[in-house]
Amino acid sequence: MTQTACVISQLDLMIQDRKILTSLNFQLYHGQCSALIGANGQGKSLLLSLLAQRTIPNISASGQIQWQTQFAYLAQLQRLDANTIAEALGVAVLAKHFKHIAQGQTDAEALDAVDGHWHLPILWQQLLQDAQLPTDLDYPIAQLSEGQRTKLALCQLFQFKQHYLLLDEPSNHLDQHSRAWLIKAIQQHPAGCLLVSHDRELLDQVQHIYALSQQQLHHVRGNYTHYQQQQQLQRAALEQRVADGQKQLTYMVQQQQQAQRKAEKRQQSGNKIRQSGSQAKILLDFKKEQAQQSMAARQKQFSQQHHKATTQLQAHQQQLFQVKAQRLQLLWGTQRKSAEILRCKHLQLPQLQHAAISFALNAGEKIQLAGNNGCGKSTLLALIAAQAICDTEKLYCAVDVLYIDQHFSMLDRTQSAVDNLRRLYPKPTDLHYRRLLGQLQLKAEKACCPLAQLSGGEQLKVALLYMSQISAEVGLLLLDEPENHLDIASKEILADAIRAYPGSVILVSHDRQFVRDCGIVKVYQLS
Missing domain, CATH: 3.40.50.300 (P-loop containing nucleotide triphosphate hydrolases)
Incomplete structure (x- = not known):
């Protein structure tokens, strides 16, 4: 049985008076990789921050987040607050002691500090080499590119083998080789992870998809390709329900119009009989009243059925078209003649x-x-x-x-x-x-x-x-x-x-x- 890393129950999230997430209930699994997906602005990064137990200004949240293991978090922006690689990895003090020992400046404090950690310099070197980063622990971060800084922030987390990782868009800024390194590192991380990403190649490496939409969360077991296939089937079924609903409404209107025409013919026939005087007026009045009552009942029934069918159709159409088409056009002036x-x-x-x-x-x-x-x-x-x-x-x-x-x-x-x-x-x-x-x-x-x-x-x-x-x-x-x-x-x-x-x-x-x-x-x- 798969071990649970975190249980989330009845989680609500609001920004001021605007509701972002409503009654979310889901679990994260130890040793497995999951992805949180959704359109921009749905609250993915906010949810990840909440899971990481970060304080978010102007945010109110309720519900329970119960971690059953340790965790570590990579933010979407502002990922490093350090001057050197050693500081970014969180090993500046140990690295300083190892450097002094290598230079022959041994003292009791340094030896006590590195006791039991003699294997770490080799691990640090290997970690940085695998990520194709400078192996000089004193190397200044200011000279690293954004992609290199992202890899360094990830390296810091990958040291924590027993920590479940919360990664917000970890492949941003990474070149193709670095993305391959990231995928391998995630697959080899024993504790598992939840990542927010729009990287289709990375999303195909996960075992669970959590799709965030309209304040709700939909869980699919499988990778992004499997999720897309399910979405296509659901959309096709929804399109069919919309088409059937439109046909039903058309049929109901036609039936109502046909019933109306029959009623009008009966009324015309009654008027002719009344004018001919072939039947008693009291009998004709009784038939007319019955006909009017029957027509009123049918109209009431039609109105109720039509309202129900219209409401269902509108709900299906809203589901089908809840993501409105976006538009972006780059304006263009007069093109230069010079080549x-x-x-x-x-x-x-x-x-x-x-x-x-x-x-x-x-x-x-x-x-x-x-x-x-x-x-x-x-x-x-x-x-x-x-x-x-x-x-x-x-x-x-x-x-x-x-x-x-x-x-x-x-x-x-x-x-x-x-x-x-x-x-x-x-x-x-x-x-x-x-x-x-x-x-x-x-x-x-x-x-x-x-x-x-x-x-x-x-x-x-x-x-x-x-x-x-x-x-x-x-x-x-x-x-x-x-x-x-x-x-x-x-x-x-x-x-x-x-x-x-x-x-x-x-x-x-x-x-x-x-x-x-x-x-x-x-x-x-x-x-």
Whole structure:
């Protein structure tokens, strides 16, 4: 029998007066990997924070969370609070003692501290090597890329073999090799884990899917592919119920109309008999009253049946269309006549050892900037953004650029979505921005609350909406992993927008499916 790691009972969650989760009841299983999925803004990260027993401002929760094992937590954002690799791993004191001993500076305090831990330096080295991270424990974190920082935060957790892991989007920023490392590490972690992710490859490695939707949680045993198959079957059955309901309503209306016509014919016949005087008036009045009573009863019955059928049909339609189609369109101005808009020639990035960068980009061309974590992709995009418009020996850029970095740092988390958009691009009205935010499923209350109260995916949608409005005024979009934090449906919407955009794009992404969906086939590999 599978051991239970955590039992969650009657869990409710509210942000101020807005209900997020209602009466959740589920279990997490020791030694097994589970995934929590759902659209952006459904409360996945909030639920994971609650499970990790974190204090969340402006949140009220009720219910029970009963852990039967130790646990460790990886947050979606702000994952490291350290200066060196040793500090990030939580081994700075021991590492310092081992370093002094290796230098011949032995003392009783150091020997007492490392007693029983002589095997740890080898484990640390192996852990860092497997993750392709620097093995120097004094290496400064400031010099690591976002992907490397994510791997380091994961390494810190993977040390705790007996801890059940709560991982919020652990594959964000990771290159393909690092994603393979993550999958292997999760599979080998003995205590099990619950991960929040929109990474389809990672989701296919789990044994349980917990789908969060409309404040409820649906549990499916199996991986994401199995879940999708079940969803397709359920949707097909729901579509059939909607079609049957529509036919039933049509049939009921036709029957009612037919009954009405028969009643009208009987009434006309009665009027003719009354005019002919062939039957007594009292008998005709009695028949008329009976007919009226019968018609009233049939109409009442029809109204009740019609109301019931309509209510059922509307409920099925609401289930079928509860996720409204999102819309994102990148505006486009006048295309440049000049072919070449960007050129790098023997460019060297600061503080990085790599081959000289040389490539050119023409108007309307889209390329993927690829490479392992730490090779300088984000640094190159930031350099292009900082120098545009420019014409130097090593870097030429003939157009204005828009740079969306991994942290969407143009946003102010203390301001609302509407306030951010008006600050960044004040031309449209508040009403215009509210309508566009609604098309991305950021409705009234979320459009007006501080961004800090929104999920990472919802914050990114605000940055992407800003991009969609200003894209007509720039000639080149620099997108650094724009699909991170987005749910699967939102990724598809963004990919469609990039594919349809006639301007130039340099895209950094480690999601191969997303790159294909964007229609990008040209790749420049940093090495």
